């Protein structure tokens with residue numbers, strides 16, 4: 031199927047075919063833009079003016095606003111290129127033990143490599159701040175000489191290795207990773223709030239802080255780890271646990287883990303700690319779910335859906351899960367939310383919750399994201415960090431697809447619109463091409479361009495090529511590039527092969543240029559000059575600063591709405607000013623661009639009261655959300671209070687309900703009070719964010735006894751988040767028993783200590799003597815905890831204020847004395 035056919039097919043859906051397009055101008059702006067960026071050295075202060083002068087004059091001169099220099103920047107950096115490759119790492123075996131008090135790794139590693147050059151006499155490995163006791167060839171005792179700098183070790187191999195010769199080299203090393211790559215958590219066991227653990231996080235090139243290796247994503251090796259830990263600890267690593275040998279005299283145990291399929295060194299990983307685990311064999315996959323012991327009973331909730339997510343993607347990808355075993359473990363103080371180590375995903379400790387915490391949250395997004403990486407990232411791997419959006423874009427987009435298919439259209443759409451919002455927020459600050467080699471550090475790539483924007487662009491690609499081509503391409507990509515590294519051009523070529531058409535324009539504008547379309551959408555009811563028939567003229571203008579961003583080509587839908595219903599038509603937006611005429615049976619009341627919310631475009635439009643009302647009743651959740659946003663921005667929430675209240679109670683999208691209720695905050699209508707009293711309850715609203723937004727509505731009504739009773743009931747409710755919010759509101763209302771309510775919850779467990787945080791806030795809010803006494807107790811609670819620190823700070827402030835007051839009194843007295 032080619033693109034034209036897709037457009038026609040969509041058009042057939044509509045009775046209004048063949049929009050008459052007025053303007054079609056040749057466009058050399060794109061080439062100009064690229065050259066301009068190259069030669070102008072990103073000078074953008076004056077570029078707005080250039081864009082204005084060069085800009086095509088649209089029909090309606092009011093469309094041209096004076097173009098200002100953007101508030102965002104294009105970040106600068108030195109281009110990063112692939113480094114030369116001399117050796118191919120085939121296999122790495124590591125034996126390691128730990129010095130907890132010295133925060134050190136003592137290890138021996140054997141690397142098997144093949145020479146890629148005609149002759150090599152040296153081997154350079156990544157080894158950051160590491161010391162070597164001995165380096166030798168395997169099977170030999172003779173020490174090899176080596177030289178080190180802060181990032182590498184270069185070994186003189188003592189003889190020449192010819193092309194394709196195999197080298198086996200053994201290194202005895204000690205590393206003290208500076209909280210990079212490998213992390214000791216409470217290694218001395220002195221913090222009662224933290225378990226003692228070790229875990230690694232190799233991405234992007236951090237494993238070489240603790241292990242000498244070739245730390246590059248395009249490298250790929252099989253792996254064996256022998257990990258020696260205190261016998262009380264469990265270990266989790268890539269592949270399968272082959273054996274476990276205890277040494278009773280030392281109290282240590284050595285676990286032997288092996289992965290027989292090659293993967294990139296940044297995915298080498300292990301964790302050690304006291305964990306409980308559950309194993310499930312299903313469809314030839316060994317699932318292991320690990321938690322800290324207190325969460326042992328809740329594994330089914332914490333790792334809910336894992337097997338369904340696996341089945342879903344195995345079927346969609348038509349490629350069985352490659353790694354045989356899949357472990358998931360939550361580790362303490364993890365510096366990411368999750369990391370997709372091959373066959374052993376690590377999650378942050380807040381992914382753990384009990385049955386009450388399960389009311390407030392689930393890990394679906396995270397579990398989908400990391401599991402998708404087992405194919406997109408681990409099986410097929412980004413060639414370099416400039417192409418990290420290959421890994422992350424697919425992982426992010428498949429979160430949306432899974433949720434849409436398995437948890438409902440609205441839930442998937444909510445998630446997608448949230449990703450758009452995330453990206454647009456970041457784009458206020460800076461815009462860069464998604465695929466970008468000018469980062470300073472690989473870590474600079476961990477932003478919303480790499481994640482949310484890349485995912486949204488892949489979503490648009492899916493819409494553009496259609497389901498059949500999309501899945502054929504995804505499957506082709508996995509088949510063709512399994513166990514190898516790719517960049518985004520490889521993805522482009524696969525999609526082009528399946529589609530039979532060039533997609534260079536799409537990949538260029540979205541992946542290799544910064545920015546996004548900023549569209550002005552206007553419509554007007556007119557008469558056809560020849561037939562006098564009704565027509566609607568729709569003008570879509572690309573308003574983005576074209577000196578910095580491309581002129582986009584977009585295939586989009588429009589809903590044309592009149593008293594007779596609506597028609598959905600397709601348009602191609604490719605010029606700066608695009609004017610379309612559609613025949614209509616009568617004057618229309620609204621034209622809605624992109625009702626599904628697929629396009630990653632900022633849309634500027636004038637929406638009157640009637641349009642907003644129509645949009646709030648539209649079938650598409652994206653349209654309703656945009657209407658709510660417009661109402662918020664225009665300050666019209668009072669005017670539309672009843673409609674918003676209806677959406678807050680009944681919208682099929684949780685996100686829309688929460689958004690609507692948030693708009694009613696502070697309003698005093700009786701319907702607002704009723705919603706607040708009823709919709710915080712789980713029987714009315716399953717989603718906790720909606721319940722919190724409903725509870726917030728009671729703020730203006732706290733003088734009423736029934737509101738006090740409701741808040742008191744909410745404090746004792748099941749949801750930790752609801753309980754915490756209700757307690758804060760209760761204290762803010764200064765009810766007589768507020769202290770008792772707070773004191774009653776002090777010291778109780780809650781997910782992420784959200785209730786104890788609220789207890790602390792409530793006591794500070796009350797500020798009474800008995801509150802201060804309890805805050806004293808809280809400030810002395812062990813461990814480094816934010817609420818405890820906050821209590822301490824508040825108490826110090828009180829003391830300082832008291833002292834300051836007495837100082838002031840003294841000064842005043844002194845002044846008085848002098849004056850006297």
Ligand SMILES: [Zn+2]
Nearest residue numbers: 399403422425
């Ligand atoms: Zn990811």
